[in-house]
Amino acid sequence: MLVGYARVSTSSQSLDVQLEALQSAGCDEIFSEKRSGSSTTGRDELKNALSFVRKGDTLVVTRLDRLARSAADLHSTIKMLSEKGVAFQCLQQSSIDTSTSTGKLLLGVLASIAEFEADIRRERQxxxxxRAKSAGVYKGRKATIDASAVRALRDQGLGGTEIASKLGIARASVYRALASGE
Incomplete structure (x- = not known):
């Protein structure tokens, strides 16, 4: 049985292209979610897909980065699939099929390259x-908490928990706003 897994990072992104590709590939069951791929933690549909697959099945994704963003996570997932007797296939990198030794080798190489590219991208960012900070252009994210409102409520005698509740913010945010003195 072919079991598909699709993922996008944010709720504003669409799963449609991946779902169509997985259906066209003949996947009998498809699990999908809108979650960050930076870790396997909190990815319930991935866990469901990994629990669902049985010996002889193949887990299919459209691209490697849909399954994992780090080589360690990818290798861990592939190892777990292998131990269950489940193959792995990637549609856009079609040579990746862990039912073959060449596919296993290529998977390792591509996973390492993908992780290297992600590291370089983060470094450039x-x-x-x-550079933008030193030029005075980058000021960071705009404040989402009105520090003057926090101070005003504190001056009225309210405590951190009460201020947080009134403003609908976290208590830690109240204390950060008070400490910043903005």
Whole structure:
């Protein structure tokens, strides 16, 4: 049985393209979710898919980064599938089929390259932010909490929990706003 797994990172993204590709590939069952792929934690549909597959099945994804963002997570997932007797196939990187030794080798190489590219992308982003900060262009995210409202409520004698409840914010945010003195 072919079992598909589709994932996008945010609720504003669409799963349609992946779902169509998985259906076209002949997947009998498809699990999908809108969750960050930075970790396997909290990805309930991935857990459901991994629990669902049985010996002889093949887990299918459209791209490697839909399953995992780090080589460690990818290898861990593939190892678990292998121990269950489940193959893995990636549609867009069609040579990746863990039922073959070449596919296993290619999977390892591509996973390492993908992780390397993600690290470089994060590094470039950090460098860009630092340049923008030094040029006075980057100021960070706009404040979402009105510090003056927090201080006003504190001046009225309210405690941190009461202020947080009144403003609909976390108590830790109240204390950060008070500590910042903005």
């Amino acid at each position: 950090r460098e860009g932010i630092e």
